């Protein structure tokens with residue numbers, strides 16, 4: 001969404017989020033070159049995620065580009081990596097409307113999209129189209145399913161795809177009906193199966209609603225595998241009677257403190273790879289997560305709902321400014 005004018009940007013808050021979501025998809029798909037030309041930031045903030053060199057640590061997290069239609073835009077805009085998904089095996093419509101709610105005063109959203117997806121085959125075709133152009137940016141395929149078999153099948157599909165570098169397993173969708181995905185023994189069973197058929201790095205995406213002993217158990221499981229890390233975290237499950245499914249996930253600024261708390265807990269236990277996600281809106285937050293919490297990369301999602309593509313370019317710009325020594329380095 002290209003929103004330069006402040007008044008226009010504040011007007012957008014009064015338009016239904018489903019409408020802005022659809023309009024921004026149309027704009028990105030039909031005018032990518034124009035948007036990119038206006039927003040591109042040329043910067044080098046190289047870092048590493050597993051064994052992969054990222055040109056910078058900032059990527060768009062799952063939910064914005066469910067089907068890989070927007071990957072080219074975000075890569076050309078300068079993201080260090082891009083998360084596509086959640087992808088499910090076959091086509092899925094998701095929940096009926098209403099399924100998105102905005103809390104502008106808190107810079108938060110509640111979403112209950114219900115994992116709409118065009119399915120793995122469609123996503124693969126989209127990603128193959130951009131694979132020759134993506135150069136230094138990496139693609140993460142975020143996969144979702146209600147059974148271990150589905151998750152293993154999706155891991156196999158994306159492990160074989162040259163266009164995908166990392167597989168992120170969504171074990172934390174607030175819409176899942178099964179509730180045992182966080183049990184460390186289930187996570188271990190899943191990772192054993194995935195590792196037996198999949199060589200790419202794997203991120204396990206957890207819920208922020210997790211108790212410390214479960215989190216400790218999951219960390220210990222991840223440590224037993226090579227190139228397995230954690231994405232901390234998904235949106236926070238909540239009841240939402242005004243949305244069609246009655247339950248949703250809170251995302252945005254309210255998650256930032258909780259994410260840091262969970263990451264601190266993990267860091268006190270382990271140096272397992274961590275990708276931060278939750279409530280990040282600024283370059284300063286990215287820097288704080290990297291320098292104080294030793295995360296390898298940072299994903300942003302709700303920031304895009306409030307700032308459009310400017311959210312990405314502003315974060316990258318701010319980071320570049322601070323790293324070049326022009327900004328206040330305190331976090």
Ligand SMILES: Cc1cc2nc3c(=O)[nH]c(=O)nc-3n(C[C@H](O)[C@H](O)[C@H](O)COP(=O)(O)O)c2cc1C
Pocket residue numbers: 061062063064085086109111113115142170205233234235250251252253255277278279280299300301302303
């Ligand atoms: C509209 C929307 C859709 C989302 N869809 C997914 C999804 O399909 N899979 C997933 O793992 N996370 C999904 N998420 C969660 C985000 O990836 C992220 O974990 C969460 O929103 C916290 O980050 P944020 O505060 O930067 O938004 C979604 C979030 C939003 C707001």
